[in-house]
Amino acid sequence: MIRVGPAGVAGVVAIGVVAAVLAATVYPDIDHPLVGTPYGLALGVCAALSVLSWMASILTRDASWVDRLWSIVPALYCGIVLADAGFGSARITVMTALACLWGGRLTFNLIRRAGWRADSEDYRWTYLRELIGQQRFLGVRLGEAGFQAFNVLFVSFGQMLLVWWFTSPVHQAWVHADEPFGWLDYVATGAFVTLLAIEIVADQQMWRFQQDKQRRIAAGEPVAKPFLDTGLFRWCRHPNCTAEQGMWLVFYLYAVSASGDLWHWTAGGCLVLLLLFAVSTRLTERISASRYPSYRQYQAAAPMFIPNPLNPRRRRSRVAYF
Numbered sequence: 001m002i003r004v005g006p007a008g009v010a011g012v013v014a015i016g017v018v019a020a021v022l023a024a025t026v027y028p029d030i031d032h033p034l035v036g037t038p039y040g041l042a043l044g045v046c047a048a049l050s051v052l053s054w055m056a057s058i059l060t061r062d063a064s065w066v067d068r069l070w071s072i073v074p075a076l077y078c079g080i081v082l083a084d085a086g087f088g089s090a091r092i093t094v095m096t097a098l099a100c101l102w103g104g105r106l107t108f109n110l111i112r113r114a115g116w117r118a119d120s121e122d123y124r125w126t127y128l129r130e131l132i133g134q135q136r137f138l139g140v141r142l143g144e145a146g147f148q149a150f151n152v153l154f155v156s157f158g159q160m161l162l163v164w165w166f167t168s169p170v171h172q173a174w175v176h177a178d179e180p181f182g183w184l185d186y187v188a189t190g191a192f193v194t195l196l197a198i199e200i201v202a203d204q205q206m207w208r209f210q211q212d213k214q215r216r217i218a219a220g221e222p223v224a225k226p227f228l229d230t231g232l233f234r235w236c237r238h239p240n241c242t243a244e245q246g247m248w249l250v251f252y253l254y255a256v257s258a259s260g261d262l263w264h265w266t267a268g269g270c271l272v273l274l275l276l277f278a279v280s281t282r283l284t285e286r287i288s289a290s291r292y293p294s295y296r297q298y299q300a301a302a303p304m305f306i307p308n309p310l311n312p313r314r315r316r317s318r319v320a321y322f
Helices: 006-029 038-060 065-070 073-084 090-112 123-134 143-166 169-175 183-219 239-259 267-291 295-301 312-316
Strands: none
Touching: 038 065, 038 073, 038 143, 038 169, 065 090, 065 143, 073 090, 073 143, 073 169, 090 169, 090 183, 090 239, 123 143, 123 267, 143 267, 169 239, 183 239, 239 267, 267 295
């Protein structure tokens, strides 16, 4: 692992300090539609956390800091809006509570998988670091500089902005705080809780599978199945991701209920999230297929996200693991 020397640490810290000073002095004077709103304040917090995430990724050579913040900031943003509303809006209160439940589940799952450990960079970032570093631009190998450009544009800043965006329906709930809690809010709440329960079950099934797999490897026992294809994973390859995307689509329904408008700029966040999952999950499957040749049989037998009980390939297919 490449270590950042004292000069590098000083440089990163200096850039971070300059960025923080600029954010504190320049941001309040920037005229944008959210000036003076609590979600405008949340945008400033997002910018500050993006800088901190980038600094931490450089100092530790670990791009997963954005993953650690991912589970925390939606509840923080909702809390900022709820506090500004004087804790008097039922809709914003429910949205904040759901964001806390979602974040608690994700944080717990990350902690038990050692995701907060110093050397626990997500394997996908490690893979991309190597992949991007091997590319050439104008005959020059990109190396670590190429990945850091990707880190700045997409990882630390791009993904933090996306989290702020898909949580933004709470802004619409704040704008229309006087609108009563309606039938669509009840539908959204029930759907969100149901999807959260599905995700919890999927996480637990994967956790038990991975624990048993690691136990067998440590004991020198044969591993019968290198990947999970039972339980919820029999119906689709990524049930937790399906539930995750569904929850933030459902979260937008609160904005629809509050405003009465079917389309609003706050819908863009959950739609971009769908695109991110489509790309990142394909990357994950590319890695899995390179490790386990039989994974392609599983891909043929089960859809990626949307279960299809009528899929004849799922009924006929029997994965041969080895």
